[in-house]
Amino acid sequence: MADALERKFTTCTVHVVIDDVNDHAPVFERAYRRVQLAEDSSIGHELVRMTATDDDDGDNALISYMLLSRTSLFTIDRHTGTVRVAAPLDRETTAAHTLQVMAIDHGTPAKRCVHAVHSVPHEHNVQFNEYTTH
Numbered sequence: 001m002a003d004a005l006e007r008k009f010t011t012c013t014v015h016v017v018i019d020d021v022n023d024h025a026p027v028f029e030r031a032y033r034r035v036q037l038a039e040d041s042s043i044g045h046e047l048v049r050m051t052a053t054d055d056d057d058g059d060n061a062l063i064s065y066m067l068l069s070r071t072s073l074f075t076i077d078r079h080t081g082t083v084r085v086a087a088p089l090d091r092e093t094t095a096a097h098t099l100q101v102m103a104i105d106h107g108t109p110a111k112r113c114v115h116a117v118h119s120v121p122h123e124h125n126v127q128f129n130e131y132t133t134h
């Protein structure tokens with residue numbers, strides 16, 4: 001009984017910091033959207049801004065955008081996802097365009113999401129239908 005009362009002890013607080021793991025892929029904001037683009041749109045005209053979000057933290061949530069489709073008609077800002085007209089459009093030459101936009105995070109290994117943009121011929125406008133694929 002006397003030994004039990006004389007026991008000495010100490011305490012230590014352990015602060016646990018949990019490192020983020022890149023377990024979320026970027027997800028585009030909207031699964032379906034229609035955008036109309038006039039055939040005579042000027043170079044630099046903003047077609048659409050492709051925005052994706054990522055539920056991780058830090059670099060694991062930092063997103064870059066790129067066009068997977070080989071085209072000289074459109075460009076994308078890798079930081080903002082803004083797609084712009086890069087050359088004159090001629091509906092009589094090409095009435096429909098398909099663009100694939102990829103959002104990729106800066107995690108290791110990186111995760112990605114691909115968003116397809118389809119155009120549909122429409123009188124004097126080029127009409128874009130979008131959907132998301134993973």
Ligand SMILES: [Ca+2]
Binds near residue numbers: 022054
């Ligand atoms: Ca991520």
Ligand SMILES: [Ca+2]
Binds near residue numbers: 020024055057
């Ligand atoms: Ca995570």
